[in-house]
Amino acid sequence: MAKEKKGIRLEHVSKIYKDPKTKKDFYAVKDVSVEIEPGSFVTLLGPSGCGKTTTLRMIAGFESPDEGSIFLGGERIDELTPNKRDTAMVFQSYALLPHYNIFDNVAYGLKIRKVPKEEIRKKVIDILELVGLSGMETRMTNQLSGGQQQRVALARALVIEPGVLLFDEPLSNLDAKLRVSMRTEIRRIQQEAGITAIYVTHDQSEAMSISDQIIIMKSGVISQMGTPQDIYYHPVNEFVADFIGDANFLKGKVVSHAGETGTMEINGNHVEVSGCGHVSEGSEATLVLRPESIHLEDAGNIPCDVVLSCFMGAYQNYHVMVGDTKVAITDYNPRGKKIYQVGDKAFISFKPETAHVLQASE
Amino acid sequence: MKRRQSAALDRKKLLKDPVLLITIIILIVALLLFVLYPLLILLVDSIWQEGHFTLGIFESVLHLGRFQTAFWNTVRAGVITGLLSTLLGLLFAYVDVYVRLRFRILERLFNVVSMLPVVSPPFVLSLSMICLFGRSGLVTRQILGIYDANVYGLVGIVVTQTLTFFPVCYLMLRGLLKNIDPSLEEAARDMGASRWKVFWTVTTPLLLPGLGNAFLVTFIESAADFANPMLIGGDYDTLATTIYLQITGAYDKQGASAMAVVLLSLTILMFIIQKYYLESKTAATLTGKASRERMRITDKSVTFPMTMLCGLVSIFVILMYAMVPMGALFKLWGRNYALTLDHFKYIFTYGGLAAFKDSALLSVIAAPITAILSMIIAYLVVKRKFKGRGFIEFVSILAMAVPGTVLGVGFIRGYSNGMFRTGFLQGIYGTSAILIIAFVVRSLPTGTRSGISALRQIDKSIEESAYDMGAGSGKVFMTVTLPLIKDSFFSGLVTAFVRSITAISAVILLVTPRWNMVTVQINSLAEKGNYGEACAYATVLIIIVYAAVMLMNLFIKYFGTSRVRRQK
Missing domain, CATH: 2.40.50.140 (Nucleic acid-binding proteins)
Structure with a gap:
């Protein structure tokens, strides 16, 4: 479905923030270098404050790195604003536009891209079918359950066929049972669409069940990167061993x-x-x-x-x-x-x- | 550590967003030209004479007896009005939040009383004070038979200002009281404290920064107030009126500048204390939302005197406002109470229609400019980060502490000979443009504040998601931000219209014979003692303003965002 799967490369990326209390600069992300293959599902996993969301927001363009560069499909994207990057993000709070119905929410990105009206209609209907929301086009967002809102957010990101799909803890607002079924769903849709995905979470079981590769971060630094099995059976240190499973x-x-x-x-x-x-x-x-x-x-x-x-x-x-x-x-x-x-x-x-x-x- | 790269990248991203960049530049230039420059020129004017630095102007002004009296008069009126308004506001807020009201009508009275000062021109209360307690006042002469009653002076100012400003304190304190978690007070009661003890040891300490806040806000309003001291001050001159007289009477523009600098320093000092010291403290003590409904006080020994007091004040306030249309309908106040429409006929025969047309036209132009600008500023301040954001926020909120009189003098000094006496932009002086600009600058802070608080309620990621979907800054603002805060936008629109059409302090200094403003007419009629005509003008003005507010409420009811949310 996606026009072209794109890989992501981070080269020595760092982000420095000022601590609001001590007024001192500190590294939120430090010297992160990662190569993400096109079409793969990679999870950034770590405790809160480890820099995973900051990394994701740098890829999306909301934050600018202080050191290093980010490449998307071989093209350097440091200077591009978020709206010019070939990425689409699914937000933790879903961030649906509350004044639009489902159809208009999903169609938003296509309208911006000036896609002809008929084509928009077809694409939106198709994508809503993929995420299992057929027939709900005219509902307002506040008439949906958390899981349904999540699906709309996913459909909205998928429909513009981005090179990379970014997920910022998308399931953390759902209850435990729904979380489990939604993560399988996300994995299925990602595979069907054949799209590169970067996923941020602090839930290790979510990371293991969904990913091709897991990147474990701690204090802004990558602790380990590997397949779920790699990381579970061969953790490189006590932190990783303790964070992934017991x-x-x-x-x-x-x-x-x-x-x-x-x-x-x-x-x-x-x-x-x-x-x-x-x-x-x-x-x-x-x-x-x-x-x-x-x-x-x-x-x-x-x-x-x-x-x-x-x-x-x-x-x-x-x-x-x-x-x-x-x-x-x-x-x-x-x-x-x-x-x-x-x-x-x-x-x-x-x-x-x-x-x-x-x-x-x- | 080097943070330069992200700064450089942010800059490059900004350059690739021309809409955003141009908006920011226009805003900064406008704020520099029409807020900072006029204030700065006042300072320059009062320390720079014939190419030399001098403190002579300040020295002579400070030694001027008239100025010293005015200064202490302003402070005295400000302190008394501030204290009374805060106390009265606290009483109303406490009754509203803590006391079980026996009669629904009291709640409505409260609403009306808190609405009235918003929709009424600034000098309405002075007019009705004179009608009620003046030399030929309804109460003083007709009922009490006093023939030499004197409402003019400190008492008149304090009463009118208190009644005008206490509703603001009421609304501020009500918000704070509602945020106090009832379980705090219940815990104190549970440990054996009496209600009185709880009030002094729990409620009051929690509220203290808020009370200080209310006091300072009222003090600033009182010091900046021009209309009431002008009408009812008699020979009790405040800084605002003295500055006006210094320009229109003594033609001493440099002296007026120096006085304006003093008045401005006073209000800005209070503003800075209020904004940067007290507001943070209020936020620190009252962060939580009330966990559940408060048990209202039903004890009659508490509720009876309190509701009585509030009821009496409310009725008095409403009576005061009712005096204005009455004053317009009676043949000759104090002598002949026959009903007549003569005053209305008079004002519409002699230039009234033109005055209303001019006032309304300029306000209608100023209102959308103000509303759009304040929403854009709010958006930039809350949702974007860029160099100059702090400047934009600070200057547009700072304008709140600038008395209209000071702004008026600043515009005169800054533009009557062009910028820095070079003739640049001289063209706007004496035209409707400068009046519109004055309207916009005067209403911008309220609009911006309401926009900022509306936007803070909206999850940042909603706009980010639109941005992420490929929309540029302008598109995000038009398709996402504005629709989400249209209530705030529309109320900003109407507030700006109301504030503009009832404005007087800056306008009276800038108005030219070509433009005929209603408020200026009322002022000059009242000065001449033609209260009937003044009341007639004020009545029509109140009707216009009230209609605008009703329109706003209708719009919000039928098209507002809350309606969309309710469509479950």
């Missing part, structure tokens, strides 16, 4: 390794791990364990005390103490399994390949 961190030392597999010492106990090839023997390291990859057993290498045991339906939730470190465990399908009670002594176990080792300096 993670337990056990401090210890790599005793020995042969290739990727090796042995770590935790609280004096030895345990087999994989993925520690980058850590030299004898150096401090942190073992990253996802709660769902750990089990409790009656015998094993790492002893622990159960401090919380809670039935959640789909899983049993445990908190155990390994030395001074609290470890969360999610044990799915608890039915028929042995349930440990608070005060029980047990051992934690995991498959070596589900563990991930970080160099201690991190």
Whole structure:
């Protein structure tokens, strides 16, 4: 549907703001370089204040970078005003024009582009069908639910066939259930339209379910970029590991390794791990364990005390103490399994390949 | 850290947006020419004589007995009016927000009383004061039999100004009181404080910056007021009237400039305290919205005296306004109370129609200019960022603190011989153009303020989305901004019309025989003691203004934005 998929390239982009309280300049975005392939769905993910929305607004043209340049489909766009850029944005608040009905909202961009009336009519009808709002052309925006408003905002952005579609936390105003169905919908429409999309969110499950690539940002800097699997299984540091999904961190030392597999010492106990090839023997390291990859057993290498045991339906939730470190465990399908009670002594176990080792300096 | 790149990019983006760029340049030039320059020239005039810097003019003016009296008169009237208006405004606001009103009619009375000063020409209350309490006043002579009553002077000024300005305080304080979360006071009551104690220890401290605000706003209005001191001041001269007399009587334009500088410094000082100190404090103490409906006071020992007091004041105010059409209908006030239309016939035989035509024509031209300009300024200030934004906001709001008399003198000094005496733009002096410009400058601050507050309600991303869809700045303003604030635009239009057609302070200095303004007519008739004719003029004026306001309400009711929202 889009005329031409366009890629985006950010070269050493920085944005400096003045802190309103301390009156000091600080980097809201610092030295961000990214290459986004045409047609891919890339998510900027991070806690609030990490610079993800600022980055998006720089791409849209609402903010100007203080360092670096932005390229859209090979063309440098730094000096273009937002209305001259081949981008379309879906806003967090939807930003529908309240004095227009749905048809006029969607047709707005086409009218600006002086598209003939008949063609506008056809395009608007088609796009409303794509987002599932056929027959609602004459409704006013305040007669729509949040999800419907979101679809109008999406239709309005899609109909002008932009090179890149920008999403600024579009689902954060919807309730939890709708959020889940809308994100699948957004992904479907993006694929059908075959359009490049950049998506900003602070919700990690949204990011994982929707993206080809995730860029994790913290304090204006990119922490990691990769596919959802990459980031979940091989986080580069504790921040990423903790931000994407839940993670337990056990401090210890790599005793020995042969290739990727090796042995770590935790609280004096030895345990087999994989993925520690980058850590030299004898150096401090942190073992990253996802709660769902750990089990409790009656015998094993790492002893622990159960401090919380809670039935959640789909899983049993445990908190155990390994030395001074609290470890969360999610044990799915608890039915028929042995349930440990608070005060029980047990051992934690995991498959070596589900563990991930970080160099201690991190 | 270097922030130059974003500044350079923003500049380049601005250059690629010619509509925006040209608008900004025109605005800045207009504000420089018609707000800053006339004020600046006053300062230059009063310290620059025959090519030399001198403090001589100031010195002689400051030593002038007339000036000293006028200065302290202005301050005294301002302080008393400010205090009384704030107190009366507080009483009305408190009753409106806290007290359960037994009779619906009281609410209507409140509405009428708060509307009246908006729709009435500035000197109406002075006229009716004279009709009621003057030498041949209805109350003083007819009822009390006093033959040498004297309303002229400080008392007359204070009463008329208080009744004119207290509704503004009422509206300001009502807004603040409504924002106080009732649970704060309930918490205090719950801990055992009496209602009186709660008022003093919770309500008042929260309201204190707001009270200061109301006082200063009234003080500025009082100091800037020209019409009431002129009509009812007698020999109690204030700065505004003294400046006028200095120009029209003593032909001392330099002295008038120096006095204008003093008056301007006084009002701007108050304005700066109010705007930059008190307003931020008000915002800091009263940010939250009331979480739920307040439990109204029903205790009779509280409600009875308060509602009585408010009711009496309201009735008195309405009576005052009713005096004007009465004055126009009686044959000879004080002697012969036979009903007659002679006064109306008189004014329409002797130039009245022309005066109304001129006043209305110039106001009709000035109103849309003001409304459009103030919406554009509001849009730029709230929604865009660019160099010079602070300047535009500051100057257009600052104009609020400039007394009309000062602006009038500034225009005379600034343009009677052209800019800086070079003859440049001399052409506008003595024409209708300068009157229209004066109207626009006088109404711009109110329009801009209402536009700014209307726009702040609108999510910034709505305009951004239109911009993002490819619309240029002009298109965004016309298709998105303006339709969303059309209520504010239309009320700005009518307010500008009303303010212009009832304006006198600047106009009386700038008017030429070619243009015949209603307000100037009323003033000169009242000065001559022809109250019947003056009242007849004022009555017609009130009718015109009232019609305009009704038209505005109708428009907002049937075409306003709130209507679109209600179409559920």
